[in-house]
Structures are given as structure tokens and as C-alpha cells.
Amino acid sequence: MKRQSTLFCCLLAAALLIACAPAVFADVIAIGSKMENFSLPNTSGKVSTLSDLKGKNGAVIVFLSAQCPVVRGYNERISRIAAEYEAKGIRFVGINSNATESLDWAKGNAAENYKFPVLIDKGNLLADKLGASVTPEIFLIDANNVLVYHGAVDNDRSGGNITKPYLRSALDAVIGGKKVEITEINAFGCSIKRVGDK
């Protein structure tokens, strides 16, 4: 009896420890590794896969938010880059992983700002898998689904003084068959609001 109660106490303590542990994000997918195919519904509920959506030269997966002012500041630039590089065989795929944003909200925002599809990452499973933590945050894969760039769009959220166009440089390298010089740079923006965040 005493043994059983001791065991029960240990199990309870372990369970409490797990419950109280801070959320740990999955490791960020490494540069040079292959991004696995994924499938998510778009804002109309139609499920698409990465393979369906990517262009012949690759894809840009961009984590977005309907309410983040940093994303709003980047919307025009992202749309412009998407339009420009779609013609060069790169497709953009938006992902909304924010647990605090309703489908209607995400849908309205997508219709207003983007011509590329925005997928709903309910439960932030894709964000966890890739290690995405902010919006806007970019993952660029080449024609073979290999991650070649991860991070910020550029170095100036205001857009008035861009001296390091990270994403454009990476896209040009991919299209030109060259090595991407800067492969990782922290994206600045709003934290993705994950399920369970208080």
C-alpha cells in the first residue's frame, strides 16, 4: 500500500513537472535539409500540399498574421516580391499559425493583401515543425525542397532604408543557380501566438 502511494506521488510529481514546464519550440529546420511535404487547408477550407503549390524553382513559405503591424508594414513588399518572382518560377505560400486569429479574420486579411494562397496552420503544428516563431518569417526552399534561406524579408521594417534585401538576394541566387550568401538572419516581428500561450 505504502509502495503504491509512493509510486502515485512520484507519477503525480512527474505529471506536474511536465505540465509546468515552459513551452519548448521544436528546433528550427536546418539550412540544407529537405523540407517535408505538408498539407494544410487554405482560407476556404480546400486542402493543398506544398508539392501542389510550389513553383518549378522553389517556394517561399511566409508566416503571416492578420493583426501584426510589422506584417502590415511588409504586406506591400511581400506582395510585390511574390508577383515579381512568380514569373521566375517561385511560388509564395502564406501560413497563418496564430491561435488568436479567427478563420474569418485570416480570410479577410488574405483576400485584402495577397494574391498567393494563405494556409491555416491550426494548432501551429507546421510552425512547431519548422521552428517558426515570429511574423513575418521566411523559409525559402529550392526546386528540390531544400531549405536555402530562413529569416527576415530585409533589414528595414519601415521599408524606407533597405540596405540588406535578404530575401531578394536569396531568390536571385536560387534562380541563378548560385549559392545563397546569407542563409539565416533573425526575422523581427510579432511572436506567433501558439495554442496554450497565456
Place this chain on the structure above:
Amino acid sequence: MVSKRPVPAWAVIFILLAFTASMVGQRRAKPVAKPAAAAIPVVKQIGDEDLRALIKPGGKPLLINFWATWCVPCREEFPDLVVLDKEFSGKIDFITISLDDLAEIKRDVPKFLNEMGAKMPAYLLKTADENNAIAIVTREWKGGLPFSILYAPTGETAYFRQGKIDPATVRQKINDQLAVK
């Protein structure tokens, strides 16, 4: 019979001066119970090098909160930060650094700090590249707001958190630092 003599003018002036001086003295010694409207907090603009200087070890644990008025979770966690500041006043250094646009340095940033009753030194970081600032603070910062970091008195990172803090955790981490002899 007592004759009523007029009080000399110099005596009246002397009494008035003495009374005024005593009132001024009293005010200095004892603040008025009901202060006038609180002064709007002054937010100082800083750049990357100022940030580097602020982070230099200063003998106490240093807690920094990076935030912005447009960041909802930043606003939500601010009351907890104000409580922590009061609780550890004098024991740690605690500063807040806003990443709002410079235009907000005299508008929304001090307005919000005032609403919160925030007394910690407040700064607004104007940087040409957020990644420079991130590199100065810690490579562990993934670029999201809010971001809080606690430095040990030696300058080493004792704790950091991207996203809203858990006040109990921060309290514990600060106490851990204060317990180090």
C-alpha cells in the same frame, strides 16, 4: 489702561516672511498627500551603441523588457512588469526598451507607460537593423516581441523569454541572482 499701539510695518513683513518660509520648509519635509497629476514619463531615444552600454554589467542583476505599443502581448504583460519593478526596486536594475517607431516617443509610448504607472527607466531603440540589436542582446532572441532578458551581475544571461513572461518564473530567476554571493 492698556494703550493700543499700531504694529510697525517692519514687524508685519517679518511675520509674513517667517510664515512663508515655514510653509516652504514644511512642503520640502513632507510631500503633499495628494500630488498633482503624475508627470508623463520621459522616454529616451537610444541607438545600438547606447544599447550595448546599457547592457554592460553594473553590479546588480539587470532585467530588460523589449516591447512595443502595437504588440498586444507586450501590453498584456506590462502590469506584471510594473509589479516586479516595485517588488525589486533598488535590488535590481530594470529598464524597458520600446521598439515603436520614433514618432511614438512623445505620444503612445509615454502615454501607455503613464497609464501603467511604470517607473522604470524607459528607452526607445532606433536602429537601422533590428538584427544588430538582437546580436547585442543575445543570439537566442528570435526577433519576436515581447522579449525579456535577465542578466546576472557578471553580465551573463540568467534568463530570457520571447513571449509573455510568467511573473513567478521571473521572480524566481531574480531571487536566484540575488541569492548569489
